[in-house]
Amino acid sequence: MQGGERWMKVVASGLVAAMLVGCASLDDYRRLQAAHRSLKAEKEALQQELFDARNVNDSLRTRVQSLDQQLATKEELLRNLRSENELLAEMRQKAETALEELANRQRLGDIKLAGPALPPPLDSALKQFADQHAGLVEYDPARGTVKWKSDLLFPLGSDVVKESSRKALQEFADIVKSAAAEDFETLVVGHTDNRPIVRPETKSKHPTNWHLSAHRAIAVAFQLAEAGYPPERIGIMGCGEYRPVADNATEDGAAKNRRVEIYLIPRGSIVPGATSASAKAAHPEPGSGAPGK
Structure with missing residues (x-):
């Protein structure tokens, strides 16, 4: 159990x-x-x-x-x-x-004249002259040209050289009548812009721009002659408005076209056509022009 x-x-x-x-x-x-x-x-x-x-x-x-x-x-x-x-x-x-x-x-532009290069003493004197009068003239050694600004040489529409420019023309004459330039003579060429002459007082003296350009060239030639440069070594041309170097549509261009150029060319290039006395009688010294064109 x-x-x-x-x-x-x-x-x-x-x-x-x-x-x-x-x-x-x-x-x-x-x-x-x-x-x-x-x-x-x-x-x-x-x-x-x-x-x-x-x-x-x-x-x-x-x-x-x-x-x-x-x-x-x-x-x-x-x-x-x-x-x-x-x-x-x-x-x-x-x-x-x-x-x-x-x-x-x-554009025809400036006149191109072939000729020998300027001798170094003459070239140097012209360069120095242009530097001293930079606002009035430009010197082109390649063409033997001194370009004068007409607005600084003449009043508008006038062929009377400004008193302020006569000293510069005297200095230029001293250079071109020096011994360094004895083998050269000068050709003075006047140019204008293309604006027509309309003022009666201007038109009575310069009927066209062609007349004005020629009369200004003559006025510069007289200044050179009075400074002692032989007149028989001076030639004169007036191209009027027909050889512009800039656009006449602008004020700056028109001012550039109003100019007087003096070319140094080999002596004998200009053939005399009259004595200086008879030439002066045929072309009396320019008179006073109007203040406007």
């Missing part, structure tokens, strides 16, 4: 232990299942993030490729524009050169 009870107790203890072990295993299983579900959800979330990131990356890569293509297109356009700009600049330069050549052909 006591042995049966002991056995029953053993069996009952075993069953309790077995039940306890079974309960522990089920809890572990459930915990593992929950962890598994959590990891699976985390994995799916990470996979979705990876998918989204790949999509963003693909989109960015496509955008970069598009921008690279646009940049390449714009760089090609820039190269083409630069090439066209260089071509246009070259064409413009050629056109400006052609227009300048055409203008030079159509």
Whole structure:
């Protein structure tokens, strides 16, 4: 009896232990299942993030490729524009050169006289003279020409040399009658702009610009003669408005065209046609002109 009870107790203890072990295993299983579900959800979330990131990356890569293509297109356009700009600049330069050549052909400009180069002492003296009177004269050593600005030599529409310019003409006469210039003589050439003479008081003395240009050349010639330069070594020309060196449409251009040029040419180039006395009688010294043209 006591042995049966002991056995029953053993069996009952075993069953309790077995039940306890079974309960522990089920809890572990459930915990593992929950962890598994959590990891699976985390994995799916990470996979979705990876998918989204790949999509963003693909989109960015496509955008970069598009921008690279646009940049390449714009760089090609820039190269083409630069090439066209260089071509246009070259064409413009050629056109400006052609227009300048055409203008030079159509415009008579200054008289061109062929002759020997001026000797160094004479050339040097004329350069120094031009430097001292830079606002009044310009010296061209290549053509042996001293160009006087008429607006500074004469009042507008007049052939009377201004008192302020007589000293400069005296200095010039001293140079051209020096030993350095003994092999040369002078040709005085008057020019005007193309504005017609309309004032009655001016027109009575100078009917046309041709007359005015010639009368001014004569007036300068008389000044040189009075300064001691031999009149037989002086030639006179009046070109009127017909040899402009600038555009008469502008005030600056018209002023440049109103000028008196004195050319130094080899002696003997001017053939005397009358004695100085008879020439002076035929052409009395210019009188006073009107203040306006």
